[in-house]
Amino acid sequence: MHGRLIRRLFGSVMTGATYGAAALAILPLAVILAMLLVKGAGSLDWNFFTRSAVPFGEHGGGFAHAIVGTLIIVGLACAVGVPVGVSIGIYLAEFGGGQLGFAIRFIADVLNGVPSIVIGIFAWTWLVKPMGHFSALAGGVALGMILVPILARTTEEMVRLVPNSLREAALALGYPRWRTSLVVVVRTAAAGIVTGCLVAVARVAGETAPLLFTALGNQFFSTRVQGPMAALPLQVYVYALGPYDEWHRQAWAGALVLIMLVLALSLFARAVVRAKRQHA
């Protein structure tokens, strides 16, 4: 009989171990967030949001150029990546049952695993080298290329959630297939698609590697998309590697702004998606 007791005891211990594992997994997240707040919050002053870079070692600089740069570059990425990615997602959900659909789905998953630095050097050969200079445009397109396969899959998931009865009802009422798809199905899934976009945007907003050889960075405040532009993660990277305490201080602040942006988008999107899934 005590064999069973040992087995149950072991089971309890292992159960406790899984609790411990979950706690251990969350620990780095808590520590990182705490550090960002502690080290970065104090530096989020007026200068930080309104001024751009100052020469090495001087004080009073800020991240204005980087924050605006990220907004512009991510905006470009969306302009490029959202229409294409969402369309491919609709294709996969509506017409993707056959072999071609299978292949495209597979390739989308595979593309999601391609390191972003490889996308970066590809964008360099296609956009920077021929144009002859670095540009925010090249950076935006590079990030857009990362967006497309992510959006394809999330959109597919969201469109699939629309019940078939809705499609059948529209078709029965005489709507052609394309109108059913666009007006009825997609409109129903719109909220889910938009939140999928938000999560994907949060992910690419934090990408640094593809911007290293495309947008390059800029010490001046610039909104010119045909030229180099600063970006938030890029600026954090450069400042983190430098020796100046002034830079480190700003890097923590910049990282805090970045994580707040990313988390806000992710959490909001997640909440909406969960609500949709429960109602579907």
Place this chain on the structure above:
Amino acid sequence: MTDIPATALEPELAPKPTAEERWRALRTVSRGDVIYRSLLTVLALLLPLLVVLIAVELVSNAMPAVSKFGFGFLTHSTWDPVQGQFGALPLIFGTLYSSLVALVIAVPLALACAIFLTEFAPRWLRTPVGTLIELLAAVPSVIYGLWGIFVLIPLLRDHVWKVARHALGWLPIFGGVFYGPSVLAAGVILSIMILPYIAAVSREVLLAVPPSQREAGLALGATRWETVTTVILPYGRAGIVGAVILGLGRALGETMAVTMVIGNRHEVSASLLQPGYTIAAAIANEFSEAVSDMHLSALFMVGAVLFVITILVNTLARVLVWRVARGSAVGSTAI
């Protein structure tokens, strides 16, 4: 809603269709449908086109290095831009070594988390904990790197190693002077970054195991833990292996966090405490500064190697996961 045909609402008004007409009506596809479907298909074909273009671009730019060095490129260790000698062995070794360390740390933890979330966690805890674990994947790489430089490395070097040195310092795997930036630091950060992917996919795999299996195990007298180890895990074995391989794929391509903590040294060393280099980190550091065409070509070559490896690894992962959790958007939904 103005274009619902009147005949749909009042069928008695329409002239009775012939068999021919009825047949044709069923087969009619409106022009709008054709355009719509063609447009979407063309867009969808952009994906395979992109893959092909990337492959072509990488390979063609790598050709100069390939023709000069041949496959010896992958087995030599000297990376000397001055002399024009490029051996990628340290890069490949470092990429694999750091990913291995990451897997060793992350896999047991991630699996335990997945089991926790599907089996043992009280219902009210499942969503919050699951969300928190998935949020690990949302943190940008550069922030992990920042934390790595200023928190993890000093912690490892000045506190953990000071203590562990006496017990472990004699092992070759912990040999040499510990500067801080090292394969170990990179492996630890990578493990934190890949854990959410392995955990999320494993969770989906475990959820896909039919409840009947679980119930059968319990009915036969197994404790809950035993059911997990003897029934559920073996059932989802393929998918879990796929999850692990997916995590590997992520670790292989990670750039920013790695280059900030690994020490950036073209050297093969068995010791975890020594600096190393990965393909992605080398490209990040050297690409915009490669002065000679051969240097640039060598970087394209290692980029091509990385591209091929990650495609193979991810393909394998997806095949394995789809066996158990059909068609799930494996790790693709940006978590």
Place this chain on the structure above:
Amino acid sequence: MTKRIAAVLSVAAGTVLLAGSVAAQTVRLNGAGATFPQPIYQKWVLEYHNAHPTVEINYQGIGSGGGIRQFTDHTVDFGASDGPMTDAQIQAVNGDVYHLPTVLGSVVPTYNIPGVTAQLRFTGDVLAGIWLGQITKWNDSRLTALNPDANLPDQDIVVAHRSDGSGTTYIFTDYLTKVSPDWAQRVGKGTSVNWPVGLGGQGNPGVANIVKQTPGAIGYVELIYAIQNNIGYGVVRNKAGNYIQASLETTTNAAAGAVASLDPNTDFRISITDADGAQVYPISSFTWLLLPKQMTDAVKARALLEFVWWAVHDGEKFTSALAYAPLPARVVQLEEQRLKSITVNGQPVLPSNYRGR
């Protein structure tokens, strides 16, 4: 409601983008390259922009190697390097390049040894030995012989070097090649070498950071980076046998000999490391801007040349605050000639009687 918000946002975004692109007659120049002179270049760019607001110059410090690369690829308007282009590299641009010196600077061995505040003495041999991995501990006999009063601890030396293509590396290895036959044979000189040991850092700031963060570390950086970050740096023995600290005077003295015998047709690719003279700092160097001899855009060319003219004349007054040495007058004289000979479509950009803005 959402539509209205979206409309307002897009109009706002469009206006911002448009404004950015069409700002009245602003001339934008892009340059990239060495981190060695980056502090002074950043200062110049800012001061010049304040004085002439229509000119905006974006300089990215990506290392001399990167500067040469970008210049060769024509992805920037000018490059910057403290490792002069090799003959092969010059041939790759068909000789269409001027090396224009801007300032004189010095490379110092900088270190972080807990408990040691004294300024350490180094010789070329010892520096080579450290970077060759032959001297591995701070209390090695060769170091204690030079610094008997410094209480050097029994601690491992953590060597730092550049991971990117670097002119600072070129200057440092150029010096080591001259003073150590062992180094010359095993490693040689260049913007990027096969380092026997050490950690790699990106740019001068990266190496300074490694030294600052790692107890027991030693690295080589341009003087201003050691000063700005409060990390100790040593004195180096010169050819005459004196232990000299890097400074304005000692750096200027290093160039004196070379400048005195300057050929009027020089291409300025002169090395002044390990120079003769009593009060000479042995690891000094010019740093150059790389400009094409024939440019294509007249407006940009004019703006760029006016900036460079200003830099080597008025700009030199900012150098001492940042621990760089100004250019000798003879060098500036010859440079004026080079600047005036740069053409667009065969026409010189600057008038022959140009005196500056």
